[in-house]
Amino acid sequence: MTRPSSPLPASARRDLVAILGEDAVFDDAVHRKIYDSDGYALDGVTPDAVVLPRTAVQLQQVVKWCVRHGVPYAARGAGTGLSGGCLTLGGGIQIGTSRLRRIVEVNEVDRLAVVEPGVVNLQLSQAVAHLGLQFAPDPSSQAACTIGGNFAENSGGPHTLKHGVTLPHILGATVVQPDGELAVWGGRSQPGPGVDLLGLGVGSEGTLGIAVELTVRLVPTPESVATFLAVFETEADAAHAVSGLIARAIVPAAMELIDRVMLRAVEEAFSFGFPLDAGAVLIVEVDGSARDLKHERPVVRDVLNEFGAREVREASSAEERTHLWRARKHAFGAIGRMSPNYATQDGVVPRGRVPHIVASIAQAAKRHDVVIGTVIHAGDGNIHPCVLFDERDDAQVDRALAACKDILERCLELDGSPTGEHGIGMEKREFMPLLFGPADLALMTDLRDALEPTGLCNPHKILPGASPCGELRVAGRQVAL
Amino acid sequence: MTIDAREGLVAHLGLAAVGERVVRPKHRESSRLCVETFVETRTPWWPRGGGGGDKEGDRTATKPLAPSDPDRWCLDMRGLDSILDYWPDDLVCRVGAGITFDNLQTTLARRGLRLRGSSLRPRDTTLGGAYARGDAGLRGAPGDSLRDQVLGLVAVAGGGEVVKAGARVVKNVAGYDLARLFHGSHGAFGVVLDFVLRLEAIPGASHCVALPTNFDAALDLLSKWRRPARSFDPAVQLWLNATASRALGGPEQGALFLMAEGWPESIDAWREATARAQGVTLANEAAQAWNAVRDLDANHALWIQLPASRLVRWWGDNQGWISGRGSQPNLVADLLAGSARLWSTPSPFDGELVAEVARTVREAGGWVWSPTAASSPSPALIRLKRALDPHGLLPPIPTPVLGPTDG
Amino acid sequence: MVERLNAQTISSDALDAQLRACVHCGLCLNSCPTYLLTGDEVHGPRGRLVLMANVVGKDAALDAGDFSRESIDACLGCRNCETVCPSGVSYGHLLEETRARLGPAPGQTNALLAWVLDHVLAHPRRLALAAMLGGFTRRWAAGLVPARWRSMLQALPARPATWPRRHGLAASGDPSHDQALLLGCAQWVYTPEVARATAALVTAAGGIPYAPTSQGCCGALSHHNGSVSVARERAADTVDAFAQAGCVVVPSAGCSAHLKTAVPELLANDPARSAEAQRLAGVTADVVEWLHGRRDRLRFRVGDPVRVLYHPPCHHSHAQGIRNEPLELLAMVPGVTVVQADRPELCCGSAGSYSLQRPREARAIRDAKLESMEQTRFDLLVTANPGCELFLHQGLREQGVQVPVMHLVTFLADRLDS
Numbered sequence A: 001m002t003r004p005s006s007p008l009p010a011s012a013r014r015d016l017v018a019i020l021g022e023d024a025v026f027d028d029a030v031h032r033k034i035y036d037s038d039g040y041a042l043d044g045v046t047p048d049a050v051v052l053p054r055t056a057v058q059l060q061q062v063v064k065w066c067v068r069h070g071v072p073y074a075a076r077g078a079g080t081g082l083s084g085g086c087l088t089l090g091g092g093i094q095i096g097t098s099r100l101r102r103i104v105e106v107n108e109v110d111r112l113a114v115v116e117p118g119v120v121n122l123q124l125s126q127a128v129a130h131l132g133l134q135f136a137p138d139p140s141s142q143a144a145c146t147i148g149g150n151f152a153e154n155s156g157g158p159h160t161l162k163h164g165v166t167l168p169h170i171l172g173a174t175v176v177q178p179d180g181e182l183a184v185w186g187g188r189s190q191p192g193p194g195v196d197l198l199g200l201g202v203g204s205e206g207t208l209g210i211a212v213e214l215t216v217r218l219v220p221t222p223e224s225v226a227t228f229l230a231v232f233e234t235e236a237d238a239a240h241a242v243s244g245l246i247a248r249a250i251v252p253a254a255m256e257l258i259d260r261v262m263l264r265a266v267e268e269a270f271s272f273g274f275p276l277d278a279g280a281v282l283i284v285e286v287d288g289s290a291r292d293l294k295h296e297r298p299v300v301r302d303v304l305n306e307f308g309a310r311e312v313r314e315a316s317s318a319e320e321r322t323h324l325w326r327a328r329k330h331a332f333g334a335i336g337r338m339s340p341n342y343a344t345q346d347g348v349v350p351r352g353r354v355p356h357i358v359a360s361i362a363q364a365a366k367r368h369d370v371v372i373g374t375v376i377h378a379g380d381g382n383i384h385p386c387v388l389f390d391e392r393d394d395a396q397v398d399r400a401l402a403a404c405k406d407i408l409e410r411c412l413e414l415d416g417s418p419t420g421e422h423g424i425g426m427e428k429r430e431f432m433p434l435l436f437g438p439a440d441l442a443l444m445t446d447l448r449d450a451l452e453p454t455g456l457c458n459p460h461k462i463l464p465g466a467s468p469c470g471e472l473r474v475a476g477r478q479v480a481l
Numbered sequence B: 001m002t003i004d005a006r007e008g009l010v011a012h013l014g015l016a017a018v019g020e021r022v023v024r025p026k027h028r029e030s031s032r033l034c035v036e037t038f039v040e041t042r043t044p045w046w047p048r049g050g051g052g053g054d055k056e057g058d059r060t061a062t063k064p065l066a067p068s069d070p071d072r073w074c075l076d077m078r079g080l081d082s083i084l085d086y087w088p089d090d091l092v093c094r095v096g097a098g099i100t101f102d103n104l105q106t107t108l109a110r111r112g113l114r115l116r117g118s119s120l121r122p123r124d125t126t127l128g129g130a131y132a133r134g135d136a137g138l139r140g141a142p143g144d145s146l147r148d149q150v151l152g153l154v155a156v157a158g159g160g161e162v163v164k165a166g167a168r169v170v171k172n173v174a175g176y177d178l179a180r181l182f183h184g185s186h187g188a189f190g191v192v193l194d195f196v197l198r199l200e201a202i203p204g205a206s207h208c209v210a211l212p213t214n215f216d217a218a219l220d221l222l223s224k225w226r227r228p229a230r231s232f233d234p235a236v237q238l239w240l241n242a243t244a245s246r247a248l249g250g251p252e253q254g255a256l257f258l259m260a261e262g263w264p265e266s267i268d269a270w271r272e273a274t275a276r277a278q279g280v281t282l283a284n285e286a287a288q289a290w291n292a293v294r295d296l297d298a299n300h301a302l303w304i305q306l307p308a309s310r311l312v313r314w315w316g317d318n319q320g321w322i323s324g325r326g327s328q329p330n331l332v333a334d335l336l337a338g339s340a341r342l343w344s345t346p347s348p349f350d351g352e353l354v355a356e357v358a359r360t361v362r363e364a365g366g367w368v369w370s371p372t373a374a375s376s377p378s379p380a381l382i383r384l385k386r387a388l389d390p391h392g393l394l395p396p397i398p399t400p401v402l403g404p405t406d407g
Numbered sequence C: 001m002v003e004r005l006n007a008q009t010i011s012s013d014a015l016d017a018q019l020r021a022c023v024h025c026g027l028c029l030n031s032c033p034t035y036l037l038t039g040d041e042v043h044g045p046r047g048r049l050v051l052m053a054n055v056v057g058k059d060a061a062l063d064a065g066d067f068s069r070e071s072i073d074a075c076l077g078c079r080n081c082e083t084v085c086p087s088g089v090s091y092g093h094l095l096e097e098t099r100a101r102l103g104p105a106p107g108q109t110n111a112l113l114a115w116v117l118d119h120v121l122a123h124p125r126r127l128a129l130a131a132m133l134g135g136f137t138r139r140w141a142a143g144l145v146p147a148r149w150r151s152m153l154q155a156l157p158a159r160p161a162t163w164p165r166r167h168g169l170a171a172s173g174d175p176s177h178d179q180a181l182l183l184g185c186a187q188w189v190y191t192p193e194v195a196r197a198t199a200a201l202v203t204a205a206g207g208i209p210y211a212p213t214s215q216g217c218c219g220a221l222s223h224h225n226g227s228v229s230v231a232r233e234r235a236a237d238t239v240d241a242f243a244q245a246g247c248v249v250v251p252s253a254g255c256s257a258h259l260k261t262a263v264p265e266l267l268a269n270d271p272a273r274s275a276e277a278q279r280l281a282g283v284t285a286d287v288v289e290w291l292h293g294r295r296d297r298l299r300f301r302v303g304d305p306v307r308v309l310y311h312p313p314c315h316h317s318h319a320q321g322i323r324n325e326p327l328e329l330l331a332m333v334p335g336v337t338v339v340q341a342d343r344p345e346l347c348c349g350s351a352g353s354y355s356l357q358r359p360r361e362a363r364a365i366r367d368a369k370l371e372s373m374e375q376t377r378f379d380l381l382v383t384a385n386p387g388c389e390l391f392l393h394q395g396l397r398e399q400g401v402q403v404p405v406m407h408l409v410t411f412l413a414d415r416l417d418s
């Protein structure tokens, strides 16, 4: 099964050039190097070649060619994935969607858009902004990641607390199935009767086929937005306030917790004016009609105060709001400047257990003598602890890894999951047996075999077992989230 | 095979739980034993919920899809009807799949909570049944369907193995999402035992109106409101044709039925806005109006998947001949979801008419699902079915009236 | 070889650390015009940084034999990627170091171009002469020119060149108060009105402009092109020419950026000039920045209503962080409605000498820029860098669009309330 990566044989090259043209087939050393990683850059995997089709038909022909010749392949969007999803583990061809970036249709009445898979998330929202609509899923990578990638990873973002992750926003997908034939999953309506292939496909990390066209839902942009910054003495207080808000029937558009270590890093790098002695801050954003906010504003303030916020500030202008979000979004950039390397995790715990995991992160930092800065999509219980280390010091690397492992295992103990957004990919396969029993894993295997009988479509991902590159070392990634 | 299913079931569940080709477990484990027994004895079976809005209570939308097979046993899930776990801080609960919507909502309401969404005839409809039928509920906005409230589930697949899918957390992308296998698949892959659900607080206020209008005008009105898109966006946006509207005592020419929920301040504004548009509240109490719609008897309805803008065109082109065939078509279109239910009173559509409807909808770019007619599944689906139901004991895979290859 | 050694103005440790700051997240991809054009990550910032490791990093990413400079050469140097990078990767700096070490791109066209940049462009009078001849050749004798030079000739600005004049500006001024203007090279020749307008605006804002006589080209174009030794000479000459100035006002985004950051680095090892270069960088202001600081003194007259599309030069947005100032100045003018293209932050393709070096790509990038303006109605296109101005002007004319294109100061000066 394992194939070493090598440039294409001349005949293969000829075939692919015949399908795609000379300027779309690359197997030179430079391309193979540059395409050997995505946002998860810790283990490079060199592809045999990279192809960049310009049309869905070309893409389908490439897949058919791969099937005929038994060559494995994987789709690549913008390569911002954080679990190595688009890499051709064990060799093969990367099929990039970067040239499939047309917005085919925008339907205002039905509130949907039909797009090619390489359309960038933010590009779509910007294109429909004048209609008062947006594509709701907003991963922090939205300026670069593609809708095809969002579809494959079922991506979330700070604002998916209210609007949900990618799944409910995808109505249909035209897919090149692993056998090379086109299939339509879903359509232009909310899923109804019939096997929910679309639901299975969303989040399947590109292992069940390549989407060549997606029909996505658009939602109205809110009329008004209010953004609060609450300063707490301890992380625990901030974490409790999260449940407090929910208990008062407030569903914020976003709710982000930034801990002390992160705060300090952000402050040192950018001087946003955060209090350095705070234990944690909570950014709470509510949106809706002007009247909704009239009701919610005082409630949010009350609850935050009630749970011990020593200061609650509201952004008074759009600039201030942008400024606040910049602070949040630059958190990892800032902490990255504090140490040569860091590993970011993506665990999830039930919302009510955010205080528990916050305590566990602190313990892990102490036990393993590492610095950990954390931001949390608090409403979703999705934690992104960021463990600092210097890769040149083996002992530090080991301690950092041990801390990561502790935290993720703790997430599982708390009835959570090791990944809320980034996917299993090649990175977290080893966690699967901790999360699922043998029967579930067997069923997942059956499911994949049924829908992907060729074994060529992004193989070796998600499910544990025969890994062509042996043991994977690190769970986690240096990246700004 | 020496023992038959009945013996095995009686041995596991006791005589009281076993009827004439029907067994009524009360717990997760006894349900599993039932399936195990069916598998061991190679007995064809099908899971049932509340009957999908069927007044007589013993037919279901699933049943007609099953081959008329007198030996097929029924696994009646209505005994699994309790709330098993409840985590107030997370707004998450775990419930037996046999619980009805009304039952669940009443219990939750005591805590000021609810499951977002409802079904037609919520008194009888079980969550398991609605999920298996792919019944999204009456709210069509993204994230509002029943499918989106299910965080995890436990099921028994056709081979007898217990499947645990998803988790208690609201965000989770680990592995293939096996919970999706049971959505919309009409029990073809197995039976769901319990669900982990996301809950929400009951909104402070709600208001329902019915605006007398025909379909075209309803869409026009909505798109005017939407330009630019407003944040007050009624959670329920249905259009009822004249027959369906009249059945509720609503406007003669058809009605745009809207229900908005939110904070009292917002709902007041919304009430004023709709009053300006000559909205009439369906009944004195908004809740009554809402209940009236939910109680519409849409049994044996054809399920049409066409987004609103195409549906209006399709209905305009086709309603004439459909009525002309001596039936009284009722249409309830969910404008947000992009789907519609079409049924006939007093007597159901005949097969020929169903086929004709399906053909025209296909031409308009949509699908029609019928409880009585189906096309053949794709090879991938057949493989999936074989993997999950290796002995072929469960009902067939649901497919649209006209399949992708049926012309 | 001399060039290579001289290029190292910064320690290799520091460069290596800058390279490592890239965490490979890819967030910069969609902001890169060459990636948008090709869809190929080799032509995106993340890919280029991988290649740079071979040139300025400690651990090469590729075997030396596999290295190719094509992707580095195809970079516009617009630095939009730097603006969006959350990890603070100093892309522009790394690029300049990389180009300095690689030297000017090989090839005959490029050699000719390097020669032109280093020897003609840098001398406004020589440039004027050449441009006048060039204009003549293009119009009347294109057939006589060897094919490989023709495309470059075609890429020359479509405007008539003029002899650089001083517009009555004094040659010296009071360093503690007056403003020394750097008039630039191409700008001076092709858009002489910019110098005049700058002087008028500076005066209107209460300043006293003058123009040191010995000034020439600041060397920015040669520097972008990797001609480090020439760039260093120009930098030295410029520092000498402005030695006494207490305030330098620069009406070209590319030049102001160069004076502020590159000149001190180029002269870091020049004992006679390094301190002065630092000082000068500190007192240099882009004209837009300077005017914005004194905007309360500016009065504009009411004119016909006009929709102005503003194109922000990369050397403002990405090199100097000047973003809102031009828009705010424009908004002060009665009757003006300011509009922008979709994604205004994207480069127009001019990019220093890029449009001469790689005319095919530059035009494709410009076409994308012009396309992004198609949805917007405007009567006037305004920008603040001579390269952008000339290149966009040419693009619009080729499409048969007769909308005037001008420098921000030209527009503002015309609307001054006298």
Ligand SMILES: Cc1cc2nc3c(=O)[nH]c(=O)nc-3n(C[C@H](O)[C@H](O)[C@H](O)COP(=O)(O)OP(=O)(O)OC[C@H]3O[C@@H](n4cnc5c(N)ncnc54)[C@H](O)[C@@H]3O)c2cc1C
Residues within 6 Å of the ligand: A038, A039, A074, A075, A076, A077, A078, A079, A080, A081, A082, A084, A085, A086, A087, A097, A117, A138, A139, A140, A141, A144, A145, A146, A147, A148, A149, A150, A151, A152, A153, A154, A155, A156, A157, A158, A205, A206, A207, A209, A210, A211, A212, A420, A421, A422, A458, A479, A480, A481, C024, C025, C026, C027
């Ligand atoms: C700085 C940063 C912040 C991030 N923040 C978030 C966040 O907030 N939330 C979040 O969920 N994720 C986040 N991510 C992860 C990543 O951006 C998302 O997973 C994104 O959806 C990946 O999109 P992509 O286009 O880059 O896909 P790629 O990385 O190229 O591919 C991802 C997977 O999708 C598959 N794929 C791509 N296109 C297709 C297609 N057309 N059909 C089928 N499969 C396809 C690939 O095979 C691969 O398995 C972040 C990443 C970074 C670097």
Ligand code: SF4
Residues within 6 Å of the ligand: C021, C022, C023, C024, C025, C026, C027, C028, C029, C045, C046, C049, C081, C084, C085, C086, C087, C088, C089
């Ligand atoms: S955005 Fe910055 S860190 Fe990320 S890939 Fe680009 S240069 Fe590297």
Ligand code: SF4
Residues within 6 Å of the ligand: C031, C032, C033, C034, C035, C043, C044, C045, C048, C074, C075, C076, C077, C078, C079, C080, C081, C082, C091
């Ligand atoms: S400088 Fe401009 S062209 Fe070069 S990599 Fe960055 S964004 Fe792309």
